[in-house]
Amino acid sequence: MAGFEEAIPAVIQLTSDVIDAQAQQSAEDEHVLAVNNQIVRRNQMIAAQQDRQARQQRDLLDKQQASARAQMGAWGVGGGGGSADAILEGMAQRSAETIAADDALAQFKMERNTARAGQGSGSNLLDSAMGNGMKVFQSFFDGP
Numbered sequence: 001m002a003g004f005e006e007a008i009p010a011v012i013q014l015t016s017d018v019i020d021a022q023a024q025q026s027a028e029d030e031h032v033l034a035v036n037n038q039i040v041r042r043n044q045m046i047a048a049q050q051d052r053q054a055r056q057q058r059d060l061l062d063k064q065q066a067s068a069r070a071q072m073g074a075w076g077v078g079g080g081g082g083s084a085d086a087i088l089e090g091m092a093q094r095s096a097e098t099i100a101a102d103d104a105l106a107q108f109k110m111e112r113n114t115a116r117a118g119q120g121s122g123s124n125l126l127d128s129a130m131g132n133g134m135k136v137f138q139s140f141f142d143g144p
Contacts, residue, residue: 039117043110050106054099061095 065088072084 036117039113042113046106046109046113050102053102057095057099057102061091064091 068087068091069084072087077084
Protein backbone atom coordinates (compact mmCIF):
# COMPACT_ATOMS: atom_id res chain seq x y z
CA MET A 1 0.00 0.00 0.00
CA ALA A 2 2.95 2.31 0.42
CA GLY A 3 3.26 2.78 -3.37
CA PHE A 4 -0.39 3.72 -3.61
CA GLU A 5 -0.03 6.41 -0.93
CA GLU A 6 2.89 7.92 -2.82
CA ALA A 7 0.89 7.99 -6.09
CA ILE A 8 -2.08 9.86 -4.62
CA PRO A 9 -0.38 13.28 -4.50
CA ALA A 10 0.84 12.81 -8.09
CA VAL A 11 -2.69 11.92 -9.26
CA ILE A 12 -4.13 14.90 -7.40
CA GLN A 13 -1.51 17.20 -8.94
CA LEU A 14 -2.18 15.80 -12.43
CA THR A 15 -5.94 16.29 -11.98
CA SER A 16 -5.35 19.83 -10.76
CA ASP A 17 -3.10 20.54 -13.76
CA VAL A 18 -5.73 19.23 -16.19
CA ILE A 19 -8.47 21.33 -14.55
CA ASP A 20 -6.25 24.42 -14.65
CA ALA A 21 -5.42 23.78 -18.32
CA GLN A 22 -9.12 23.39 -19.15
CA ALA A 23 -9.95 26.67 -17.40
CA GLN A 24 -7.10 28.42 -19.19
CA GLN A 25 -8.23 26.97 -22.55
CA SER A 26 -11.79 28.11 -21.92
CA ALA A 27 -10.58 31.64 -21.17
CA GLU A 28 -8.40 31.60 -24.28
CA ASP A 29 -11.34 30.40 -26.41
CA GLU A 30 -13.53 33.21 -25.08
CA HIS A 31 -10.77 35.72 -25.84
CA VAL A 32 -10.31 34.39 -29.38
CA LEU A 33 -14.06 34.59 -29.97
CA ALA A 34 -14.15 38.18 -28.70
CA VAL A 35 -11.22 39.14 -30.91
CA ASN A 36 -12.82 37.50 -33.94
CA ASN A 37 -16.10 39.32 -33.29
CA GLN A 38 -14.19 42.59 -33.02
CA ILE A 39 -12.46 41.91 -36.35
CA VAL A 40 -15.79 41.16 -38.02
CA ARG A 41 -17.16 44.47 -36.73
CA ARG A 42 -14.06 46.33 -37.96
CA ASN A 43 -14.38 44.74 -41.39
CA GLN A 44 -18.06 45.67 -41.52
CA MET A 45 -17.18 49.25 -40.63
CA ILE A 46 -14.48 49.35 -43.33
CA ALA A 47 -16.92 48.00 -45.93
CA ALA A 48 -19.64 50.46 -44.91
CA GLN A 49 -17.19 53.36 -45.02
CA GLN A 50 -15.98 52.30 -48.47
CA ASP A 51 -19.58 52.08 -49.71
CA ARG A 52 -20.22 55.62 -48.44
CA GLN A 53 -17.07 56.95 -50.05
CA ALA A 54 -17.86 55.28 -53.39
CA ARG A 55 -21.39 56.70 -53.32
CA GLN A 56 -19.99 60.17 -52.53
CA GLN A 57 -17.45 59.82 -55.35
CA ARG A 58 -20.21 58.89 -57.83
CA ASP A 59 -22.39 61.77 -56.63
CA LEU A 60 -19.47 64.16 -57.01
CA LEU A 61 -18.84 62.84 -60.52
CA ASP A 62 -22.49 63.43 -61.46
CA LYS A 63 -22.29 67.01 -60.17
CA GLN A 64 -18.97 67.70 -61.91
CA GLN A 65 -20.24 66.28 -65.20
CA ALA A 66 -23.45 68.33 -64.99
CA SER A 67 -21.39 71.44 -64.24
CA ALA A 68 -19.02 70.70 -67.14
CA ARG A 69 -21.96 70.19 -69.52
CA ALA A 70 -23.52 73.45 -68.40
CA GLN A 71 -20.23 75.30 -68.79
CA MET A 72 -19.67 73.84 -72.26
CA GLY A 73 -23.23 74.78 -73.19
CA ALA A 74 -22.62 78.35 -71.98
CA TRP A 75 -19.52 78.52 -74.16
CA GLY A 76 -21.57 77.36 -77.11
CA VAL A 77 -19.57 74.15 -77.47
CA GLY A 78 -22.49 71.86 -76.62
CA GLY A 79 -22.67 69.23 -73.93
CA GLY A 80 -22.36 66.21 -76.18
CA GLY A 81 -20.10 64.85 -78.89
CA GLY A 82 -16.43 65.26 -79.72
CA SER A 83 -14.19 66.81 -77.12
CA ALA A 84 -17.06 67.26 -74.65
CA ASP A 85 -17.57 63.49 -74.56
CA ALA A 86 -13.82 62.98 -74.14
CA ILE A 87 -13.75 65.35 -71.17
CA LEU A 88 -16.76 63.70 -69.55
CA GLU A 89 -15.34 60.22 -70.22
CA GLY A 90 -12.02 61.27 -68.65
CA MET A 91 -13.85 62.47 -65.55
CA ALA A 92 -15.73 59.17 -65.32
CA GLN A 93 -12.56 57.14 -65.82
CA ARG A 94 -10.68 59.09 -63.14
CA SER A 95 -13.58 58.60 -60.74
CA ALA A 96 -13.74 54.86 -61.49
CA GLU A 97 -9.98 54.55 -60.89
CA THR A 98 -10.31 56.35 -57.56
CA ILE A 99 -13.16 54.07 -56.48
CA ALA A 100 -11.19 50.98 -57.57
CA ALA A 101 -8.11 52.12 -55.63
CA ASP A 102 -10.24 52.79 -52.55
CA ASP A 103 -11.88 49.38 -52.93
CA ALA A 104 -8.47 47.72 -53.13
CA LEU A 105 -7.30 49.56 -50.03
CA ALA A 106 -10.43 48.59 -48.10
CA GLN A 107 -10.00 44.96 -49.21
CA PHE A 108 -6.38 45.03 -48.05
CA LYS A 109 -7.41 46.37 -44.65
CA MET A 110 -10.05 43.68 -44.22
CA GLU A 111 -7.64 40.91 -45.28
CA ARG A 112 -5.03 42.27 -42.87
CA ASN A 113 -7.58 42.22 -40.04
CA THR A 114 -8.58 38.67 -40.92
CA ALA A 115 -4.94 37.56 -41.12
CA ARG A 116 -4.33 38.96 -37.66
CA ALA A 117 -7.17 36.81 -36.39
CA GLY A 118 -5.49 33.76 -37.91
CA GLN A 119 -2.36 34.47 -35.92
CA GLY A 120 -4.20 33.75 -32.66
CA SER A 121 -3.15 31.05 -30.26
CA GLY A 122 -5.18 28.23 -31.80
CA SER A 123 -3.86 25.88 -29.12
CA ASN A 124 -5.86 23.08 -27.58
CA LEU A 125 -5.82 21.43 -24.17
CA LEU A 126 -3.18 18.87 -25.13
CA ASP A 127 -0.91 21.57 -26.57
CA SER A 128 -1.25 23.58 -23.37
CA ALA A 129 -0.40 20.61 -21.17
CA MET A 130 2.54 19.60 -23.36
CA GLY A 131 3.76 23.19 -23.55
CA ASN A 132 3.84 23.56 -19.77
CA GLY A 133 5.59 20.23 -19.35
CA MET A 134 8.09 21.16 -22.04
CA LYS A 135 9.00 24.37 -20.20
CA VAL A 136 9.82 22.38 -17.08
CA PHE A 137 11.80 19.87 -19.12
CA GLN A 138 13.78 22.62 -20.90
CA SER A 139 14.50 24.46 -17.65
CA PHE A 140 15.98 21.26 -16.24
CA PHE A 141 18.52 21.02 -19.08
CA ASP A 142 19.06 24.73 -19.73
CA GLY A 143 19.69 25.51 -16.11
CA PRO A 144 18.59 28.62 -14.20
